[in-house]
Amino acid sequence: MHIMEGYLPMEWCIVWFVLSIPFIIVGLWQMKKLIDKDQKVLPLMAVCGAFVFVLSALKIPSVTGSCSHPTGTGLSASFFGPFVTAVLGTIVLIFQALLLAHGGLTTLGANAFSMAIIGPLVAWGVFVALRKAGLGLGLCVGVTAALANLVTYTVTSLQLALAFPIDGSIVAAFTAFGTIFAITQIPLAIIEGIICALVAKFIVRVKPEILKSLGIIEDAEIAKIQGEAA
Amino acid sequence: MKRSTLEAVVGIIIILALVIGALAIGGDSEWGGADGGAEDMIAETGYEPWFESPLWAPPSGEVESLLFALQAAIGTGVACLIFGYWLGQSRSRKDEKQA
Numbered sequence: 001m002h003i004m005e006g007y008l009p010m011e012w013c014i015v016w017f018v019l020s021i022p023f024i025i026v027g028l029w030q031m032k033k034l035i036d037k038d039q040k041v042l043p044l045m046a047v048c049g050a051f052v053f054v055l056s057a058l059k060i061p062s063v064t065g066s067c068s069h070p071t072g073t074g075l076s077a078s079f080f081g082p083f084v085t086a087v088l089g090t091i092v093l094i095f096q097a098l099l100l101a102h103g104g105l106t107t108l109g110a111n112a113f114s115m116a117i118i119g120p121l122v123a124w125g126v127f128v129a130l131r132k133a134g135l136g137l138g139l140c141v142g143v144t145a146a147l148a149n150l151v152t153y154t155v156t157s158l159q160l161a162l163a164f165p166i167d168g169s170i171v172a173a174f175t176a177f178g179t180i181f182a183i184t185q186i187p188l189a190i191i192e193g194i195i196c197a198l199v200a201k202f203i204v205r206v207k208p209e210i211l212k213s214l215g216i217i218e219d220a221e222i223a224k225i226q227g228e229a230a
Numbered sequence: 231m232k233r234s235t236l237e238a239v240v241g242i243i244i245i246l247a248l249v250i251g252a253l254a255i256g257g258d259s260e261w262g263g264a265d266g267g268a269e270d271m272i273a274e275t276g277y278e279p280w281f282e283s284p285l286w287a288p289p290s291g292e293v294e295s296l297l298f299a300l301q302a303a304i305g306t307g308v309a310c311l312i313f314g315y316w317l318g319q320s321r322s323r324k325d326e327k328q329a
Binding site: 001002003005006007009043046047049050051052053054055057058059060061062063065066068095096098099101104105106138156160164176180185187190191194197198201202203205206207228229 | 232233234235237238241244245248249251252253255256257259260261262263264265267268269271272275277279280281282286287288294297298299301302304305306307308309312313315316317319320
């Protein structure tokens with residue numbers, strides 16, 4: 001999903017920056033509010049950020065004979081929603097753009113929009129809906145993480161298609177770019193979902209208070225998940 | 231086996247199966263990055279990148295892999311430090327209850 005430095009025409013770079021910046025500003029404001037209210041959320045936020053860091057560094061081979069990487073934003077999207085995730089994801093993208101020459105500063109807005117914003121936004125919406133439907137936390141976080149990954153790559157394909165239509169057709173370009181990512185991403189999305197689901201349940205076992213204060217989980221489910229480890 | 235252990239074991243087996251299965255199915259492929267694939271497709275249209283990283287690009291694949299490993303290590307370090315701290319807290323809480 002990393003669009004490389006210089007690989008988007010300038011007008012598109014500006015468009016994606018303009019669309020991304022409001023999310024990041026709201027995210028910073030939400031972060032400050034959460035931390036001011038209760039400093040205890042900080043370690044959980046750090047763990048979520050760390051997961052974006054780790055998972056987006058892992059290039060995993062996939063069935064298509066090419067490698068791609070998870071996004072790691074699912075955990076943060078589930079627990080903190082899309083705005084805080086926008087901030088955490090963008091920090092990772094800046095690190096990769098500056099030090100790894102992976103992604104880029106001109107394409108930072110576009111990459112943030114796909115990986116740190118729309119992927120987590122859609123996934124978070126599904127997370128909230130699934131939780132309302134009464135499904136277990138592990139399953140919900142797993143689905144959310146897998147979806148954040150798939151949506152991210154869909155947005156990247158769309159961004160590339162908009163900037164580089166094939167013979168004037170955005171649809172044809174979207175199909176072409178989408179094909180590069182689509183099948184490659186599916187196994188990676190499953191892997192990402194499993195990891196995040198296991199980690200979410202581990203957090204419930206060792207530190208349920210923070211999740212409870214964020215309104216993610218109630219006492220009855222905490223007791224049930226902790227009972228599974230007894 | 232505890233349900234939690236079972237879940238972790240099954241999860242890890244599925245992950246390993248997906249990766250090993252992919253390597254088996256892909257066989258002699260080039261195993262390049264999908265991001266690079268998209269980049270190549272753009273390059274084919276004759277598009278020239280208009281901007282280059284102002285700072286620095288890793289001089290070789292080795293140096294790049296060092297930085298990727300470092301990125302994963304920093305992330306894992308932070309996550310595991312906090313997980314370990316929480317685990318210790320929850321254990322000592324349990325001990326206090328029993329005492």
